[in-house]
Amino acid sequence: MSGLFAAAFLRRIGWEADIYERSLVELVGRGAGITTHPELLEALEQSGAGNRDLGVTVEKRIALDRSGRVIAEKHLPQMLTSWDRLQRLLRETIEPTRYHLGHTFERVEQDGSGVLVHFAEGRRARADILIGGDGIRSSVRAQVAPAVQPIYSGYYIWRGTPAERDLKPETRESIFPYFTFFLPEQQQIIGYPIAGLDNDLRVGHRRYNFIWYRVGDAQQLRKMCVDEHGEQHEYSVPPPLIRKDLIAQMRAEAQAIMPPQFLDCLDNLRPFFTPIYDFSTPHLVFGRIALVGDAASSARPHMGFGMAKAGGDAQALAQALADHDGVDAGLAAYDRMRQPIGERIMLHGRKLGTHLGVNLQTEEDRAMWKLLQDDRAMMDWIAVPGFLDAHR
Secondary structure, X not given: OHHHHHXXXXXXOOOOOOEEOOOOOOOOOOOOEXXXXXXXXXXXXXXXXXXXXXXXXXEEEEEEOOOOOEEEEEEEEEEEEEHHXXXXXXXXXXXXXXXXXXXXXXXXXXXXXXXXXXEXXXXXXXXXXXXXXXXXXXXXXXXXXXXXOOEEEEEEEEEEOXXXXXXXXXXXXXXXXXXXXXXXXXXXXXXXXXXXXXXXXXXXXXXXXXXXXXXXXXXHHHHHOEOOOOOEOOOOOXXXXXXXXXXXXXXXXXXXXXXXXXXXXXXXXXXXXEEEXXXXXXXOEEOOEEEOHHHOEEOOHHHOOHHHHHHHHHXXXXXXXXXXXXXXXXXXXXXXXXXXXXXXXXXXXXXXXXXXXXXXXXXXXXXXXXXXXXXXXXXXXXXXXXXXXXXX
8 A cells, every 4th residue: 555655646746656566466355444534635635546435434432331331432523444445546546557466576776876676576677766665574674674673562453344234233223333442451342334345335235344452472472373274374374274263262252251242243254363563663765765654664553544654654755756856865855754753653552552551661651551441531542533743
C-alpha cells in the first residue's frame, strides 16, 4: 500500500514511477479492517485515488460487560474501511504497464546519481531513486539499515471478519452498527463493521472486523509459530496452516470470558493471529533510497493509523521532491520532516499498549495503564482521530 501511495503522489508531480511487487498475483481480497483518520482521507484525495464508497460509518462506540450488556457509550462518528477497498482505489491511479508482479528485491547499488535495483528473478531496473515501501519486514531496509529490527510488544491479536448474514439477529442488532469494546483483564476485544467482499456495502452483505488482543511472551509466540505440519515460522503462520489444536484452545478460552455477541463473531470466522511489533528508524533516507510506511517505522495498531501514516509519508516525499531543485535536497527534507513524526506515532502506540500491562517500565507507563483500565477512557483513546495534534 505504501508503494501504491508513493507512485500515485509521484505521478502527481510529474514523475514516472514503477511498482515492483513480490507477489505473483494481484493483492486483492484481503479483508482486514481499517479505521480512517483525516490524514488518510486527505492523502486519498490528494493522491487522486478519492474516497468514493470508502466504507461503513458508525455513529458511536459502546463497551460491553461479560453478559453482553452495554455499560458505556461515546458518540463518535467514524468511517471504517478495509485494506481491500483502499488497495483497489489506489491501484486505479497506476497505469497497468507500471505495475510489475513477481519481482523479489535482492539488492541495490548506488552511484551518487541514481540506483540500480537487482531482483532475484534476474531483472534489473535503473532509476533516480528507490522507495522501500515493502512493510515491517522490509528487504530494502534490511540492506541499508540491518541493525533496525522490529521489537515484539509482548502481545498478539487473534482476528477475523465474519459475514454479517452469518451472525445471530441479536448480534447484528446489538453490536454490528457500532465500534464495540470488551475489556477483560490484560486483554482487549474490539469489533466494527466493514464492507463485504468486492466492497459490498449493502445491509446483510457486510462483514464485522473482530480483533482480540492477548498477552504472550516470546517463548509462547515461538510455539504458536509452529504450523500444522510441524514447521517453525519466524514471525507468524499463514492462516491455512495455523494448528487446529491452537485454534481449539483459543476458542475454549474465549468461551470462558467473552460476551455472547463476540462469541457469535468468533464462531463464524476463520481466525488467524498477528504478533504486534513496533520500531522507528533513526533515518528514512540512505543516499538515493527512501523508506515509507511500515518500512520506515511501524506503530502498534491501537491508533488504527498505519494506512494514514503510509499516505502521509508518500505525500511528504513527493512534496519535498517537488519543492527542491535537487533530488538529494528533496530527500533530505523528507527525512527531516517525517522521521520525527514516525517516531512520535510509534511512541504513542506504546502508550496505548500499556492497557495490556506488559513491560510497564516508568511511572508514566503505570499511570497510563491505570487510566486505560476504565472503559470510557479506552473509548476516548483507541483509534481516535486527531491524536497527532492532541498528544504532541
